[in-house]
Amino acid sequence: MKITRIDTIQIAEFPNLLFVHLHTDEGIVGLGETTYGPQAVAAFLHSQVAPYLLGKNPLHIERHWREIFVRGRTSLSRGAEIRGLSAVDIALWDIFGQTARLPIHQLLGGPYRERIQIYNTCAGHRYGISATQPVAVGSFQPSQEGKYEDLEAFLYRADELAESLLGEGIRAMKIWPFDQFAPKTNGQSISLEDLDKGAEPFRKIRKAVGRRMEIAVEMHNLWSLPAAIRIAKALEEFEPMWFEDPVRMDNLDALSQFKAATHIPTCASETVSTRFAFREMLERHATSIVMLDVAWVGGISEARRIASLAETHHLPFAPHDCTGPITLMASVHLCMNAPNALIQETVRAFYRGWYPKLVTQLPRIEDGYVYTPEGPGLGLALLPEVLKRADVTLQTSTL
Numbered sequence: 001m002k003i004t005r006i007d008t009i010q011i012a013e014f015p016n017l018l019f020v021h022l023h024t025d026e027g028i029v030g031l032g033e034t035t036y037g038p039q040a041v042a043a044f045l046h047s048q049v050a051p052y053l054l055g056k057n058p059l060h061i062e063r064h065w066r067e068i069f070v071r072g073r074t075s076l077s078r079g080a081e082i083r084g085l086s087a088v089d090i091a092l093w094d095i096f097g098q099t100a101r102l103p104i105h106q107l108l109g110g111p112y113r114e115r116i117q118i119y120n121t122c123a124g125h126r127y128g129i130s131a132t133q134p135v136a137v138g139s140f141q142p143s144q145e146g147k148y149e150d151l152e153a154f155l156y157r158a159d160e161l162a163e164s165l166l167g168e169g170i171r172a173m174k175i176w177p178f179d180q181f182a183p184k185t186n187g188q189s190i191s192l193e194d195l196d197k198g199a200e201p202f203r204k205i206r207k208a209v210g211r212r213m214e215i216a217v218e219m220h221n222l223w224s225l226p227a228a229i230r231i232a233k234a235l236e237e238f239e240p241m242w243f244e245d246p247v248r249m250d251n252l253d254a255l256s257q258f259k260a261a262t263h264i265p266t267c268a269s270e271t272v273s274t275r276f277a278f279r280e281m282l283e284r285h286a287t288s289i290v291m292l293d294v295a296w297v298g299g300i301s302e303a304r305r306i307a308s309l310a311e312t313h314h315l316p317f318a319p320h321d322c323t324g325p326i327t328l329m330a331s332v333h334l335c336m337n338a339p340n341a342l343i344q345e346t347v348r349a350f351y352r353g354w355y356p357k358l359v360t361q362l363p364r365i366e367d368g369y370v371y372t373p374e375g376p377g378l379g380l381a382l383l384p385e386v387l388k389r390a391d392v393t394l395q396t397s398t399l
Contacts, residue, residue, distance in 0.1 A: 001026050001099070003058050005398045006050050008042040009382070012391035014129055014354070017324050018042060019382060020087040024058055028098045031381055032091030033326035034295040040080035041087070042395055044072065049084060050397035058095045065089055065301045069274075078296040082273045089299025090330050090378070097377030104330070104377060108304060108337040115369040116335045118346045119172030119216060119241075120165055121322050122150035125349045128322060148349035158201035159208035169367030172214035172241060172343065177201050178231055182222040190227050195234045202238040214241040221248045221271060225257060232262040242267040242289055249277075255286040265289055270320040273297045275305045282313045289342060290317040295327040300334060307338040316342035325355040325362060329378050332363045336372050344370050358386055 005023035018038035022030040034041055048071050053064060068088060072081030097104045105111050125148065153161040154175040165173055178198040181190055190198075205213055217240045219228060228246035235243075244267040246258050259266040265288035268281065273296055281287055290310040294303045303319070310317045317340060319331035328346065335341040351362055361380040364371040373379040387394065 001028070001057055001059065002055050003053055004055075005396060006045060006053065008038075008045055008395045009387065010038050010042070010393040011358075011386070011389060012393075014324075014358075016129060018083075018087065019326070020045065020091050021382075022053075022058060022088070022091040022095060024095060026099075028095050029381075030058065030091035030093075030095035030098070031326060031378060032087035032089070032094070032295075032299075033324045034083040034087040035323040035327070036078075036083070037080050041084045044080050044084045045088070046395055046397045048072065048081075049088060053088070054397065054399050058092050059099065061089065061092045061096065061301060064092060065299070069298070078271060078273045078293075082298055083296055086295045086297065086299040086302075089301050090294065090326060093300045093330075094377040101376045103373055103375060103379055104300065104333040105336040105372065108300075108333070111336045111372055112339050113336060113341075115371045116332075116341055117172065117343050117368060118170065118365060118370050119174055119214065119343055120150065120170050121174045121218075121345055121347045122154045122161065123322060123347050123349055124149040124151045125353045127151060127347075127349070129354075148352065150347075150349055154201050157204075159204040162205045162209045162213045166209060166212060168348075169369075170348075171212065171368050172216065174216040174218050174244070174345070175201055176218035176220060179218075179220055179222060185227075187223045187227060189224070190230060195231065198231070199234055199238075202235060202240075206238055211239070216241040216244060216267070218244045219246045221245045221269075223247060225254045228258055229261045232258070232264065236262060236264060240264050244291060245269050245271065249281075252281055252284045252286045255281070256284050259286060259288065267291045267318065270296065274302055275309055278306045278309060282309060282315070288315065290315060291320055292317060293320040293323070293327065294330045294334065295323060296320075300330055303331075303334055304338065307334065307340060311338075311340040316340045318342045319344055321345045322347055322350075325351075325359045325380070326378065328355070329359075329363060329373060329380055332370050332373055333378070335370075346370065358383060 007021040009019040020032040068085045181194040242265040267289040268287040270293040321328045359380045
């Protein structure tokens, strides 16, 4: 078997997404995905990856990972090269599974579990979709298309939102009410007044549902160390599930200081890539929970290595997905296999909104859990009508 064609697929309605198809001479097509800067990722794949990968055996996954990694001169952050490598790696695992007629979690060694708890990231239907729109509080635009405008809900009706989620069996949620205050000071400080406003959703949730709901705090790398610690101290009484990305990941000593300043777990970080970055983070005891994104970190191959690395430090990992349907499915396969998987991120506004418009299948989500995917490989494909859309840009490299 050999790879005969590489397609990159962009959809104008979803300008941050990039899908990748790897075609083989046996008719098997592997599907991959990444997000943000799709034009740059596509340029890297067609100019640098295609000349190497075309004509190669797609089942030599480890060799291809290393060769593309070296060709991309990839750094420790989620640049275009590592995102391109991630998409290709996911597609190669999809081909492997289809060839073996086995799901990816079986190829990884089989299921450790049959289901894993989810949390709902409280985004709205169009959150993060625009190529230029910032993904922060205040940037949301309520959509008539989507039923679940959970970002607006956590700002103004957090108590009702928590009750709605519990009604579906979802017992954990993630919110980011402090983001709206960071631009006032470039994240260098936060006033007592804004601290009080930012804490209001937590007060509403605890009053309405008590401790039945876990609340993760997303901080989006927006804060200086003193400001992040001040926010953490203000929220400790509510016992959040974790503080995520409190500071930028360019100074792990600062992250370690933050972690030491609070008894609440620190979660980091979807913004770094490869095991090399996570090795340093773990050796400096800078995080309590490893957050990784399969489509940014180096694909399934690298994500499973990072999960194993975290396990050697007796730490769990929690895959990120606020991006696309292939990322979600690949992450669930990894969670089913890895013993130290903690919880899987989901966005109900996405998996009940626009995800089903793009793919043939999604993992079963029921009563606060996501279940083992079925079918060979990833277990899903792009819907045939997606490639016929008028707003699709398809770029192809062939032998």
